[in-house]
Amino acid sequence: MLERAHLVILREVERQGSLTAAADKLHLTQSALSHAIKKLEQQAGTAVWTREGRALRLTQAGEYLLAVARRLLPQLEYADEVVRRIARGEKGHLRIGMECHPCYRWLLKVVEPYLERWPAVDLDVKQQFQFGGMAALFNYDIDILVTPDPLHRPGVSFVPVFDYEQVLVVAADHPLAARVFAEPADLAEEVLFTYPVELERLDVYADFLLPAQCRPKKHKIVEATDIMLQMVAAGRGVAALPRWLVEEYAVKMPVRPLRLGASGIAKQIFLGVRDGDEQVEYLRAFVELAANTAGRVCGEVGQEAYSVAD
Known part of the structure; x- marks a missing residue:
């Protein structure tokens, strides 16, 4: 009918x-x-x-x-x-959605070898969603969702691709730079730079500041990672970013990472895929390559940064 x-x-x-x-x-x-x-x-x-x-x-x-x-x-x-x-003998069209601002730099390191291995696959990256990443995945606007904060729902599976630590990044001459870790109260007189993300989804607030009932002196939104770290290096404020990303920039910029709290904040990056789509060969290949590339890239970045610092 x-x-x-x-x-x-x-x-x-x-x-x-x-x-x-x-x-x-x-x-x-x-x-x-x-x-x-x-x-x-x-x-x-x-x-x-x-x-x-x-x-x-x-x-x-x-x-x-x-x-x-x-x-x-x-x-x-x-x-x-x-x-x-x-x-037509083609492999497909892979659309990747990003819910992780700093992960874009990591994604570039995954995309390059992927395109070499899958030359017939068209690949698009989307960072703006009308109703959020999960809605975009369910509405078939994207095929893979990159996120550090998976929302587990029926019909979508999340695959962890690498672990990382969220750290506080300060200028090399900042009073906190010699410390191993920062306490929430240390940010009371600081300007905190973050990406344009809801406060409840910012780890530095949800897992560090708010449980201690602390807030920074001022909170400023910065969209571009390069600008954010240049502001930090100039002593204009501090930021919270993945350690691997800070170590990559620390090779060429006077910034230093330190743990958020004595135990630090451990995070993971996940790839969300609709149930059933994991059978699509070129999509499954991307997830596998992302998992294999992530650990190697992050490890190499960390070793390089530490060797320069030494």
Whole structure:
């Protein structure tokens, strides 16, 4: 009774704002669209939309079917694309979503060998999501989600690819630079630079400052890692970043990492994949390469930084 074409029509009418514009977009006549929906209404025994002058207004049934269209059509279109690429002898299109600002530098080190091994795979990286990374994954806007804070939900599996430590980074001549670790109270007179992330998802707040009921003197948002670390090196403030990233910059910039608290803050980077998609060869290969590359890259960075510091 309900066909994919019905969902396509409903979605396009909603997108274009009128039946005429939707018909033009779908390369069909307006009468063909009207006939298709009328046949659906007859079979369902209820109206999908009603006319208010020249405008169309969805009924309760129409609103429900539009919600179904928004949920199912992206999945069907994704399946169509994968099958078409397989039929053409291509490997696929891999879309990676980033919920971790500093992880972009790590990702570059994974992407280079991946593209060499999978030359027929198109790869896109997205860092902005309308409703968050998990929604983008469920809506088939991305295929892999890179995140340090996985939200475990049915239908998605998270694979840890490497461990790291979140540290405080200060200028080399900062009073805290000679310390092994910082206490929450040490930030009371500091300007704290962070990425544009909700406070509850910032480890330096959630796992360090707020449990001790402490806050920095000032909190400033900085989007670019390079700018953030230049500000720290200039003595304008402090920041919380992955140790491997700070050590990489410490080779060429006067900054120092120290633990957040005596025990430090241990973190992991996860790759989120929709259940079933792990069977896609080029997607599975990326996850495996990411896990193998991460440990080697982070280890090499740490050793290089320590040797320079020595």
